[in-house]
Amino acid sequence: MRFYIASEEDILSGKITDIYFIRTKKIIAAKHLENVRVRMEIHTGSLPGKYSWAVYAGLEEALKLLEGKPLDVYSLPEGTLIKDNFPVMVIEGRYYDICEYETPLLGILRHYTSVASRAARFKRLAMDKVILYFGLRGAHPAIAPMLDRAAYIGGLDGVSGAFNEETIGVKPSGTMPHALILVFGDEVEAWKAYDEVVEENVPRIALVDTFNDERFATMSALEALGDKLSGVRLDTPRSRRGSMKSIIQEIKWTLRLAGREDVKIFVSGGISEKALKELRDVADGFGVGTSITYPFPIDMSMDIVEKEINGEWLPYSKRGKYPGAKNVFRCGTLDYEIRRFGEQPERCVENVMIKWLENGQLIRDLPAIDQIREYVLKQLKEVPEPEPI
Ligand code: PCP
Secondary structure (H helix, E strand, C coil), X not given: CCCCCCCHHHHHHCCCCCHHHHHHHHHHHHCCCCCCEXXXXXXXXXXCCCCCCEECXXXXXXXXXXXXXXXXXXXXXXXXXXXXXXXXXXXXXXHHHHHHHHHHHHHHHHHXXXXXXXXXXXXXXXXXCEEEECCHHHCCHHHHHHHHHHHHHCCCCEECXXXXXXXXXXXXXXCCCHHHHHHHCCHHHHHHHHHHHCCCCCCEEEECCXXXXXXXXXXXXXXXXXXXXXEEEECCCHHHCCCHHHHHHHHHHHHHHCXXXXXXXXXXXXXXXXXXXXXXXXXXXXXXXXXXXXXXXXXXXXXXXXXXXXXXXXXXXXCCCCCCCEEEEEEECCEEEEEECCCCCCCCCEECCEEEEECCEECCCXXXXXXXXXXXXXXXXXXXXXXXX
């Protein structure tokens, strides 16, 4: 192998799993238990420390994984805000047909949900500011489209992957690297070349921290690009930062005196939730990478919760798990009532545990990425701001 990555075919065939599932299937076949039918539930465990909600993501890929298999699949819509110990998916069918998919299914949902949730926390801390995801250089390139998709679903305003239009259908966003300026050896020449060569519809955002003081570089960029300058980016190295807020305030003051309050100020490099909260009143936008690429993990597990015995579904689970497949009724954002399949809710009406696959066939349209993102943003407006980490 040149790259140690699984192919789509390997994943779909169930090959990318844990060995104990392969052995379990062998035993089930040897003892003629293939027809044991179960309902399996995927639910969250405890959420990370300061999280009071998470963004459920990865459903589209999970459904692609299970499509065509003799299974019924129920799930919350992608982008739904969830809590701890919360059911997100129910899969009904022969355990024999589900078994080896537990590993890739949980892998998809946990990774997507962890990234989307972290992205959503950043967005919730600065709803009216632009937040871009610059984190691809922190992960294996094989999953770059997945990371950009998860971050965008989480409500971010842009993602940097150059391939995004053809993979996830999102126009990529970005500014310029320090390398461009170093190649020219001169900031003004580099900014001018960028303006000359790059497509007109791309905003002219000059990187202003390479050689000189950020305020003076901003003024040079203004002089070089005039009306075309739409913003500046400060990726000031941490070792030189001092008070980033003061630097931004000084730039803003100077821009105002020059009659250019419209020039936006973007900050990137090591932006944590706390840093974003500290700078959100002065900066117009942020580029966030590592914190989203390496988010706090959202725990999920998959368990048998019902078994079909003589044609009847009976609640059945290991100790420590709530038996019974569950519907999730919603009264409002994060206000839910959980009931066993067939039970009536007392307060809430809207059942968000929706059937997506019937005997492996997709029975409803999958929402477009922008619809999922809008759904997340709508809910984020209704939850309190998270305590920054
Ligand atoms: C910035 C920084 C990180 C990116 C943003 C994300 O990139 O150096 O690589 O930061 P984070 O992971 O700390 O959140 P650029 O300034 O474009 O990097 P370069 O020096 O290559 O120009």
